[in-house]
Amino acid sequence: MDSVNGTSGTSGSSSAHDSQSASLGAQSAPTAADTREQELSDELENNPDAVAALGALTANPSYAQLSVEQQVAALDAFNAAPNLATATYLQGAAEQTLDPQATPSALTPDAGTLTLDGQTYSIRNGELIGADGQVAGSIRNDGQVQLNSDTAPRSVYDDINTRVQMRELGPDQQMHDLVNLHAADPNGRLDNPSINREMARLATETISRARREAMDMRVVSDFRSVEEQNALYAQGRTAPGRIVTNATGGSSWHNYGLAVDVAFNNANGQPSWPDNAHWDRYGELAVARSLEWGGNWRGITDRPHIEYHPGLGAGEARTMLPAYRQGGLPQVWNNLGLGGP
Incomplete structure (x- = not known):
């Protein structure tokens, strides 16, 4: 009887321990998003600015509330242009995903300048302002530009001679650069x-x-x-x-x-x-x-x-x-x- 009771007691304790270990293991196992984040961090290791931008994205509370699948999609989008402007846009996109009625300011730059096709525009809350003071189009923090004269959006990264500076108002009430790029081959x-x-x-x-x-x-x-x-x-x-x-x-x-x-x-x-x-x-x-x-x-x-x-x-x-x-x-x-x- 003692042997049976002892065996039964040991088995129950072991089973409970195994169950608890499995539960802890499941909790600590990296998600697909964790794995993708680590892959990007490793790839960008020699660009500390890009790694910091990645950290800013994944530390954002709205990003943390996304599903794993949505987080992976956000990380893949970040990889297309891994910089602080993209991370800022994706933070706003995450907020909008959680609340479709939201209009996050993070989606567009607060200020800056853009020179595209020989024309220079100032940026004001996502709007492109021409030399005549009129709104000529829009720009987003992911680099997508839509001029009023264009039939489709394009990216500020498509032409290496595009001059773009996207700026955001920080918590200190100072403007900070999200991205600042000059023409890469001005002399052709x-x-x-x-x-x-x-x-x-x-x-x-x-x-x-x-x-x-x-x-x-x-x-x-x-x-x-x-x-x-x-x-x-x-x-x-x-x-x-x-x-x-x-x-x-x-x-x-x-x-x-x-x-x-x-x-x-x-x-x-x-x-x-x-x-x-x-x-x-x-x-x-x-x-x-x-x-x-x-x-x-x-x-x-x-x-x-x-x-x-x-x-x-x-x-x-x-x-x-x-x-x-x-x-x-x-x-x-x-x-x-x-x-x-």
């Missing part, structure tokens, strides 16, 4: 016929994604002649200045229209190269698009530099010099399987 360097079109396309894609992450970048260097390369090589050696390259004329992919350099815009829209800029994230974006990034080089690293030469290494540019002398840039591009201009 990527349109230079001496730049290979595939190189230009991949550079544009890299910069476009960086802009969606609120990284305000611009192209500062493109094609460089052999003579210009030799002059640059002399700097810090036989000419004044500091050494900036180890490549002599014909040894740089710039000489074949297959490299560009970028910088970050400062607050005034001028090129700068701050050490604390998100260079590693830029490098990740470039490498993901099959570009060689100078930040990965041994010896003299060149974080602003990206290049494209499928089938050849970074140090094999000089092997293209005979082709260049024979048939110019088109011959080099053809030899690399990149076609003509």
Whole structure:
């Protein structure tokens, strides 16, 4: 009898313990939204601003009240342009999901400026105000713009030369930038016929994604002649200045229209190269698009530099010099399987 009662008592205790453990395990198991959030955080690790924007979204009380499926959808939408403006919009969208009658101010920027198709508009509570003082359209914090003259909305991120600054009134009653992007190629360097079109396309894609992450970048260097390369090589050696390259004329992919350099815009829209800029994230974006990034080089690293030469290494540019002398840039591009201009 004691044995039976003892066994029965042990079994009941064990069963209750197992049930409680299972319940605690179920409570602590990450949801699909938790998993998606962690994936995004890991991917954006080298862009702390984007990670902070992600945290602002997921810490929002309205976001927390969404279903798991709705949270995943919000995170996927955030990933399209992971920056504070998008996070702010999605906070408002979550509030509206919970209360369809709500009109959250977070959906639109309070102030700012937009230059699109050569026209500059000021932003006032989501409205675009033209030079004549009239309402010319609307803009949302997710970057969607609808001009009165357009038949469909478009994104401020579609053209890398769009100038956009979206600002929001903070709890301190001060205006703060949600996103602030200047023209990325104001001098048309990527349109230079001496730049290979595939190189230009991949550079544009890299910069476009960086802009969606609120990284305000611009192209500062493109094609460089052999003579210009030799002059640059002399700097810090036989000419004044500091050494900036180890490549002599014909040894740089710039000489074949297959490299560009970028910088970050400062607050005034001028090129700068701050050490604390998100260079590693830029490098990740470039490498993901099959570009060689100078930040990965041994010896003299060149974080602003990206290049494209499928089938050849970074140090094999000089092997293209005979082709260049024979048939110019088109011959080099053809030899690399990149076609003509």
